[in-house]
Amino acid sequence: MSKILTIGANGQIGRLFCQKAKDAELPIRAMVRNDEQRARFEAQGIEAVVGDLEGDFFHAFDGCDRVVFTAGSGGSTGGDKTLLVDLYGAIRAISESEARDVDHFVMVSALRAEQPLEAAPAMRHYMVAKLLADQRLLESDVPATILRPGRLTDEAGSGRVRTSLAAGEGFDVSRENVAGCILEALRQPSTANRVVDLLDGNTPIEGAFAEG
Numbered sequence: 001m002s003k004i005l006t007i008g009a010n011g012q013i014g015r016l017f018c019q020k021a022k023d024a025e026l027p028i029r030a031m032v033r034n035d036e037q038r039a040r041f042e043a044q045g046i047e048a049v050v051g052d053l054e055g056d057f058f059h060a061f062d063g064c065d066r067v068v069f070t071a072g073s074g075g076s077t078g079g080d081k082t083l084l085v086d087l088y089g090a091i092r093a094i095s096e097s098e099a100r101d102v103d104h105f106v107m108v109s110a111l112r113a114e115q116p117l118e119a120a121p122a123m124r125h126y127m128v129a130k131l132l133a134d135q136r137l138l139e140s141d142v143p144a145t146i147l148r149p150g151r152l153t154d155e156a157g158s159g160r161v162r163t164s165l166a167a168g169e170g171f172d173v174s175r176e177n178v179a180g181c182i183l184e185a186l187r188q189p190s191t192a193n194r195v196v197d198l199l200d201g202n203t204p205i206e207g208a209f210a211e212g
Ligand SMILES: NC(=O)c1ccc[n+]([C@@H]2O[C@H](COP(=O)([O-])OP(=O)(O)OC[C@H]3O[C@@H](n4cnc5c(N)ncnc54)[C@H](OP(=O)(O)O)[C@@H]3O)[C@@H](O)[C@H]2O)c1
Pocket: 007, 008, 009, 010, 011, 012, 013, 014, 032, 033, 051, 052, 053, 054, 069, 070, 071, 072, 073, 074, 085, 089, 108, 109, 110, 111, 148, 149, 150, 151, 152, 175
């Protein structure tokens, strides 16, 4: 059976998603950055492959028909990594998905990525990277779900979200809820592109962003 390639599998959302996918018996392949991480995933019964978005990773796509992108350079590296990982790494993953006729690409983007100049000055270049990667995905032939979480927290997942940002309401969303939404996105038909804001809320994740 074709697999779901998870890029950024060793990240906080990535690990939560991989565990949920395994529990749901979905066929996944975790892309991680080194052999130690690979061994840890394999000890959990999750197939893993080593790949680096700044270098070689196209082999990770072999036998995969769906892709989850939840990698990120993080806040402790500079703008160079934002360009190389969040922007160019994502673009290369999208191009490879196009070349291989991937059926569904689920991108973890960021809330308000469409308005980088409204972000705090230190975040603007990151928002530009997210916006341009999202635009590349929407212009591609690959059916896409773009999830745009707000501020990530480590709270236990409530299993309930909001998909629009209303004035006066909070910006937070737990990483576990985001992981649950990736799983939900993969369960939906991938015929139309969707861009979905994600915040903690009251709507059960199941069906929270069904087409319709
Ligand atoms: N922080 C926020 O509030 C916020 C808000 C909205 C959206 N987001 C987005 O949410 C996503 C994931 O969040 P998270 O908390 O799970 O982040 P995280 O824990 O920092 O995970 C990021 C993952 O990306 C991997 N990575 C970094 N560089 C890579 C490269 N060159 N090649 C392959 N993989 C690479 C890391 O690998 P290692 O494990 O080896 O380091 C890590 O596993 C990111 O796309 C981020 O931009 C964050």
